[in-house]
Amino acid sequence: MSDISASATGSETKQANLAGGASFSPLYQQIKQLVLRALDMGEWKPGEVIPSEFELAARFQVSQGTVRKAVDELAAENILIRRQGKGTFVSTHLEPNVRFRFLRLAASEGRTSPTQSHVLSCQRIRANAHAAQQLDIRVGESLVYIRRVLTFDEVPTVVDDIYLPGALFKGLTSSLLEAHQGVPLYGLFETEFGVSMVRAQEQIRAVAASEEIAELLSIKKNTPLLCVDRTSYTYADRPVELRIGFYLTDKYYYRNTLI
Amino acid sequence: MSDISASATGSETKQANLAGGASFSPLYQQIKQLVLRALDMGEWKPGEVIPSEFELAARFQVSQGTVRKAVDELAAENILIRRQGKGTFVSTHLEPNVRFRFLRLAASEGRTSPTQSHVLSCQRIRANAHAAQQLDIRVGESLVYIRRVLTFDEVPTVVDDIYLPGALFKGLTSSLLEAHQGVPLYGLFETEFGVSMVRAQEQIRAVAASEEIAELLSIKKNTPLLCVDRTSYTYADRPVELRIGFYLTDKYYYRNTLI
DNA sequence: AAGTGGTCTAGACCACGTT
DNA sequence: ACGTGGTCTAGACCACTTT
Numbered sequence: 001m002s003d004i005s006a007s008a009t010g011s012e013t014k015q016a017n018l019a020g021g022a023s024f025s026p027l028y029q030q031i032k033q034l035v036l037r038a039l040d041m042g043e044w045k046p047g048e049v050i051p052s053e054f055e056l057a058a059r060f061q062v063s064q065g066t067v068r069k070a071v072d073e074l075a076a077e078n079i080l081i082r083r084q085g086k087g088t089f090v091s092t093h094l095e096p097n098v099r100f101r102f103l104r105l106a107a108s109e110g111r112t113s114p115t116q117s118h119v120l121s122c123q124r125i126r127a128n129a130h131a132a133q134q135l136d137i138r139v140g141e142s143l144v145y146i147r148r149v150l151t152f153d154e155v156p157t158v159v160d161d162i163y164l165p166g167a168l169f170k171g172l173t174s175s176l177l178e179a180h181q182g183v184p185l186y187g188l189f190e191t192e193f194g195v196s197m198v199r200a201q202e203q204i205r206a207v208a209a210s211e212e213i214a215e216l217l218s219i220k221k222n223t224p225l226l227c228v229d230r231t232s233y234t235y236a237d238r239p240v241e242l243r244i245g246f247y248l249t250d251k252y253y254y255r256n257t258l259i
Numbered sequence: 260m261s262d263i264s265a266s267a268t269g270s271e272t273k274q275a276n277l278a279g280g281a282s283f284s285p286l287y288q289q290i291k292q293l294v295l296r297a298l299d300m301g302e303w304k305p306g307e308v309i310p311s312e313f314e315l316a317a318r319f320q321v322s323q324g325t326v327r328k329a330v331d332e333l334a335a336e337n338i339l340i341r342r343q344g345k346g347t348f349v350s351t352h353l354e355p356n357v358r359f360r361f362l363r364l365a366a367s368e369g370r371t372s373p374t375q376s377h378v379l380s381c382q383r384i385r386a387n388a389h390a391a392q393q394l395d396i397r398v399g400e401s402l403v404y405i406r407r408v409l410t411f412d413e414v415p416t417v418v419d420d421i422y423l424p425g426a427l428f429k430g431l432t433s434s435l436l437e438a439h440q441g442v443p444l445y446g447l448f449e450t451e452f453g454v455s456m457v458r459a460q461e462q463i464r465a466v467a468a469s470e471e472i473a474e475l476l477s478i479k480k481n482t483p484l485l486c487v488d489r490t491s492y493t494y495a496d497r498p499v500e501l502r503i504g505f506y507l508t509d510k511y512y513y514r515n516t517l518i
Numbered sequence: 519a520a521g522t523g524g525t526c527t528a529g530a531c532c533a534c535g536t537t
Numbered sequence: 538a539c540g541t542g543g544t545c546t547a548g549a550c551c552a553c554t555t556t
Binding site: 285286287321322323324325328342343344345 | 524525526527528533534535536
């Protein structure tokens, strides 16, 4: 990124001819990466305003239009939120409107009443090979393991098994989770641990409910469930969460838009 | 859209103050709608080039930058494809790279070999209440009903039940489908019937395989399957296909990216 | 009134593909 | 050499929010 330095005047074009030689990328992509890096370093926290387009333009020595294009992409990825007249803000999982950004279950009919979350377990374990690979850590390193049940409209509907790198989530305990009842997990991760989930990849299968899961959802063994395998990433595209969810889909369904 | 008429000179701004009064929308959104309308009218067919940005700018009496923004959005929605040096093309389901744009099943391990499609049924039926509502037609109107099985790597994996408005798909018969073996259905719909699927909405559940479906997939009854309920839309956002898919997910999974 | 993002325009040059 | 999309800049005005 060291090629963002010289200033341009008049209509002199500043095409991004990198010094390194290896990879080329347009200026606005470089700006985007710089903004992402600043977000990753915690320079601006979720919910806060970032500097105006002109301030960023001055800081990075480019025109406002170039900053705009970088911010446009980050806004399209829900990482930033523009608010006309007010500024551009860092997205947060605590805002009511994007609270369930990553929960794709919708009701077959009618409303979705307030969701309830019950934590059944929160303990430290050691990473097995699969978790280590997915989370880009070493086998045997510390993990936080959380099991919880989500209840929609009084009906237990989701069992989540969540695995987090212990190094990033020091001090995450049952009592901390209990102390933040009603706060979405991803919101708590943001405020308490400075870890923002920005993107996730899911793999979905149909499975038969095990005895264990069936009991938690008050259903019969072998009831068909969605098994949703999720890996979540931060600003810097590092994987920081592994989550296996079992979704009961008789009253709710997983919705998706293909484009 | 009648407010796209007067020409602007110099730095005189042409903000989109509509005549109708009801709804306002930025110029580039109006251009986008005009392009969509042209696509819907079949002015440019899938695979063809559309006019250059400057030509479109002249046609709609706006600057090239405004056309660019409209085309940008359409390209982001995979409706148009930009090719530097060549032009902007209408997307098609026949291109190898986007052939399986709407099929989200990926292999758990390794490759996905050529998919085989076997049509089991293709007949005219009358729309029931549900289909009529979803497809925005009247109960009792003619539908084309197709049942087919998709086979991946020699393993029957998907059963699709497809419902199409008869009025749009006159002449769609088993023999026509057989005559186009190897061509994806959506590709055939484009070339033979001028119907382009541009967007789709899916609702996913886990279900137990019925006797009937189990037999088609060579599995045991009650095996858990993904049930994927899809409604597909054209350029003008009219629903033109209803599809219920049953996916066997022991070797394949449904993948999804959350942003 | 001042500051922010939102839109629109115009012109320059670059990279790619075709002729 | 030419035409296409891709990038970058600069300046104008609009709409919204806060002071």
